[in-house]
Amino acid sequence: LPSLPQATMTKLGQWLCGLALLGSAWAALALAPPGLQPPAPLRQALLPLPVYLLVAFGCYSLATVGYRLATFNDCEEAAAELQEHIRAARADLRRRGLRL
């Protein structure tokens, strides 16, 4: 029996699906016609929610990148060790007949 090719969604596809789902849920609740509207306090919170989430994600991104930048390891010992290895290797190779 021929096997079906595995169809996996691309990351873009996953994002579009997710946004479509959340977007339609939000629109259904926040932009509903009078009569089907949820209570006023809920609507007041719901309407600006997408912008709030965007701003929150922006802040999270800045904080995360900033933190990771600040804690980026500087490998001083590795650099020093490397210089030592280079010195030792040069001496060893010269002994074995390498002409640089």
Place this chain on the structure above:
Amino acid sequence: SGIDFEIIIIDDGSPDGTQEIAEQLEKIYGSDKILLRPRPRKLGLGTAYIHGMKHATGNFIVIMDADLSHHVSLYFTYCGKQKEGNFDIVSGTRYKGSGGVHGWDLRRKLISRGANFLTQVLLRPGASDLTGSFRLYRKEVLQKLMEKCVSKGYVFQMEMIVRARQLGYTIGEVPISFVDRVYGESKLGGNEIVSFLKGLLTLFATT
């Protein structure tokens, strides 16, 4: 160390005397340990991998930069990690654990962290460092990945990991130190950034 190894040197006609040094090394250590497989001119990284694989006789292939930005002594750490989890791929990471860099200014570090953050958000790759090029692959895994990958440059390294995850290969990580500017300075200009973004978006839309 008990590990059977060979070193394959692929030089694309470097004008700095690399080939002569390589030939001397071959005389010193023997042509079963040092395999010279030069190419007439600069032909690109992907084809260099394929070229090297054709001549590799081992079960595992370690790919690394030859300008000492990758610490050769980490080689044993990679082998240990692979045995530990029987991983198909062991990838070096500069961003986790004791991994790090030396010789980068603030701008370079910021771009690196920013690009990696964007990559993690968009691709959720399951590996912390996608643009590193110090990796150990099982030989069959590397062959399979080479068939599937189409990008060039930085993006090629990223695509390898993304495709590997898609194909269900296991990936282990080892913290590595990237020591830049031992010989010469590696620059990160606007061109590289643009092509990285283009490649990232392409992978986002096609994988």
